[in-house]
Amino acid sequence: MPEAVPRKLFYKLNEVCQLTDTQPYVLRFWESEFSHLAPTRSRTGQRLYRKKDVEMVREIKKLLYDEGYTIAGARAKLGMGEDPGALESILDPDSQDHLAAGRPDKAVTTELEEILRLMDGNDRRLESLRDPADLRKR
Numbered sequence: 001m002p003e004a005v006p007r008k009l010f011y012k013l014n015e016v017c018q019l020t021d022t023q024p025y026v027l028r029f030w031e032s033e034f035s036h037l038a039p040t041r042s043r044t045g046q047r048l049y050r051k052k053d054v055e056m057v058r059e060i061k062k063l064l065y066d067e068g069y070t071i072a073g074a075r076a077k078l079g080m081g082e083d084p085g086a087l088e089s090i091l092d093p094d095s096q097d098h099l100a101a102g103r104p105d106k107a108v109t110t111e112l113e114e115i116l117r118l119m120d121g122n123d124r125r126l127e128s129l130r131d132p133a134d135l136r137k138r
Helices: 013-020 024-033 051-066 071-077 084-090 093-100 106-121 123-127 133-137
Strands: 047-049
Touching (some): 013 024, 047 051
């Protein structure tokens, strides 16, 4: 069971590392990947985390290390993804119908997996897709 988070207004980077058993470079990287993990800065530029940030770090760590999520998957699970309708707008109309009916078929699943793979690797590649047929060509 994780150590209880002491009641403080702010926690320094090293304190968060101890409480969450992570390395400073990992926390700094996660800040760039998870928009909700944004510590404030002191006048000297030192990162100052709040209790909710410490809890967020623990949740991110659990999703990535214990449950095996990718960064994109953890982002989606935490509700930090893009507009939820954005993926649906890329799918072809038949796939949209299957998804809306709550019964995605194999083609929809494959299409969504390809979209997520593209997003995880390089978001700019996803933005360049103009036609859903492009997904099947890659």
